[in-house]
Amino acid sequence: MKRIGILTSGGDAPGMNAAVRAVARKALSSKLEVCGINYGYKGLVEGNIFEIKEKEVSDLIQLGGTTLYTARYPEFAEKEYQLKGIEQLKKHGIDALVTIGGDGSYHGAVRLTEQGYNAIGLPGTIDNDIPFTDRTIGFDTAIQTSVEEIDKVRDTAKSHGRIFVVEVMGRNSGEIALRTAIASGSQAVIIPEKPFDVDEIAGIVKDARRRGHEHQIIITAEGAIHAQDLTDQLANRGIDNIRGVALGHVVRGGAPTASDRVLASRMGSYAVDLLLDGQGGQAVGIEKGVITHHSMLDLFDSKAKTDLSMYDLANTLSY
Ligand code: ADP
Numbered sequence: 001m002k003r004i005g006i007l008t009s010g011g012d013a014p015g016m017n018a019a020v021r022a023v024a025r026k027a028l029s030s031k032l033e034v035c036g037i038n039y040g041y042k043g044l045v046e047g048n049i050f051e052i053k054e055k056e057v058s059d060l061i062q063l064g065g066t067t068l069y070t071a072r073y074p075e076f077a078e079k080e081y082q083l084k085g086i087e088q089l090k091k092h093g094i095d096a097l098v099t100i101g102g103d104g105s106y107h108g109a110v111r112l113t114e115q116g117y118n119a120i121g122l123p124g125t126i127d128n129d130i131p132f133t134d135r136t137i138g139f140d141t142a143i144q145t146s147v148e149e150i151d152k153v154r155d156t157a158k159s160h161g162r163i164f165v166v167e168v169m170g171r172n173s174g175e176i177a178l179r180t181a182i183a184s185g186s187q188a189v190i191i192p193e194k195p196f197d198v199d200e201i202a203g204i205v206k207d208a209r210r211r212g213h214e215h216q217i218i219i220t221a222e223g224a225i226h227a228q229d230l231t232d233q234l235a236n237r238g239i240d241n242i243r244g245v246a247l248g249h250v251v252r253g254g255a256p257t258a259s260d261r262v263l264a265s266r267m268g269s270y271a272v273d274l275l276l277d278g279q280g281g282q283a284v285g286i287e288k289g290v291i292t293h294h295s296m297l298d299l300f301d302s303k304a305k306t307d308l309s310m311y312d313l314a315n316t317l318s319y
Contacts, residue, residue, distance in 0.1 A: 003033040004275060005049065005094040008066040009040030009073075009101035009108065012252060013124045013138025015260035016066040016100050021057040022268025023098045023122075028054055030276060035094055039069045040101070041076035041108050044085040049092050061261055064141075064254045070101070082111045089117055096280065098271045100124040100137070106296045110281050113296075118280025120271040121296060122264075126252055128175040131302035132294040133285030137267065140259045142169065142251050143179045149247050150184040150217060161214035163205060163239065165231045167246040170221035176251070177221035178310035182317065187216040189314045190230070192223040193306050198230070202237040204318075222246070266291050 006023050008016045024034045036056075038048040060067065075081045089097070089112075096118040099109045102125040109119035123130040126142035146168045157164045166186075170176045174191020181189035188204050190196050201218070208216055220230055231244035256264070267284045270291045274282055282293040 001032065001095045001275065003035060003093050003095055004272070005035045005037050005044075005089065005092070005097045006052070006068065007037040007040050007044060007097065007099055008068045008070045008124060009099055009105035010070065011102065011125060012066045012070050013126045013136070014064045014141035014252070014254055015137040015256035015264040016068075016124045017063045018061045018256055018261045018264035019100050019122050019124060019137055019268045020066070020068055021060045022265040023271055024052050024057045026269040026272040030272060032272075035092055036068050039071040040073060040105070041081075041085060042071040042073035043069070044088055045073070045076065045081050047088045047091065049088060049094075061265075062255050064256065066100075076108050076111075082108075082115065085112070086115050086117065096275045098122065098268070098275070102127070103130055103299065106283055106299065110296045113280035118275055118278070120274050120280065120293075121283040122267045122271055123283065123285065126176065127170060127173050129173040129304045130283070130285070131299050131304045132283060132292070133287065135263060135286055137260055137264045138252075138256070139175065140263075141254060141257045142176050143183065144257050145251050145254050146176060146180040146247060147183045149250060150180065150186075150219075153245060154184070154215070154217060157215035157217065161241060163216045163218065163234075163242040165218045165220060165227045165234070165242070165244045167220050167222055167227035167244070167248075169247070169251045171223040173304070174221045174224070174306055174311070177219050177224075178307070178314060181219040181314040182310060184217060184219070185317070186219045186314065187213065187318050188218045189311065190218070190220040190224040191306070191311065192221055193308065194311060196224065198233045199237065201230075202234055202239060205234065205239055
């Protein structure tokens with residue numbers, strides 16, 4: 001192995017740049033050449049590939065988003081496009097690859113590995129919804145950003161004795177919502193994994209108001225119910241002075257937290273170790289503080305587990 005490629009794919013996440021930097025630095029220090037591939041698998045197929053020299057990953061660790069850009073490119077699920085990607089790998093002399101993205105991106109990595117181009121996956125997604133890892137790169141930053149925004153909402157909520165329903169990201173996973181609810185001291189949290197009853201939530205809000213909690217924050221994950229819908233439904237149940245706010249894509253941006261930078265650095269370096277060891281089709285994770293790897297094929301058969309003890313804790317502490 002002489003030269004490796006790096007790409008970011010799927011939804012962007014803070015810390016992707018820190019991961020790219022770590023992969024590049026570790027590879028360069030191991031006397032490998034490194035290429036960046038812009039726009040994920042789309043850029044691979046189109047040959048949007050450039051060599052990364054030592055200096056080019058300076059000043060990168062603190063940047064949000066991904067400077068390698070990312071793209072959704074469903075075409076890559078088709079063999080024809082995978083072969084076009086492989087032609088480009090050949091043309092640029094790339095022997096192996098690190099993919100930073102979600103489990104969709106891992107499918108592309110498996111296809112390349114099957115064709116003789118070892119690919120390692122790093123979990124780059126704010127959603128924390130990948131099996132075999134306690135945390136994904138970007139998750140900590142997404143919670144931190146959500147909490148900072150909610151602290152601001154709380155200022156105005158308090159000033160007006162108002163209730164705010166705040167929507168955070170999470171189409172299928174309540175992981176961001178749960179941590180955010182605990183860290184922002186919310187009154188209630190709604191996640192896709194748990195059925196909910198608007199009458200019950202209205203009861204919680206009214207009861208808390210009776211006990212003197214004039215202003216309250218309710219967190220909802222976008223996949224459970226949108227903030228405005230819940231606000232309307234609660235207003236229809238006689239709750240006044242209530243507003244809905246959707247944080248939206250704000251949650252995905254911003255400089256990665258120190259914790260995400262460290263995680264990305266550890267995982268990036270580990271990915272190169274796996275490639276140097278001749279391995280491919282492996283997904284890197286962190287389990288109980290230790291960096292680990294698992295076959296992507298095993299990962300596809302598993303489902304990420306939402307930590308529902310956080311749900312119980314959020315509800316207990318909201319009393
Ligand atoms: P994520 O990686 O965040 O889960 P996606 O599911 O959109 O995001 O996947 C990212 C990209 O990975 C897709 O746009 C596509 O290029 C590639 N990909 C997804 N599924 C497959 C598949 N079955 N085979 C090959 N490539 C895939």
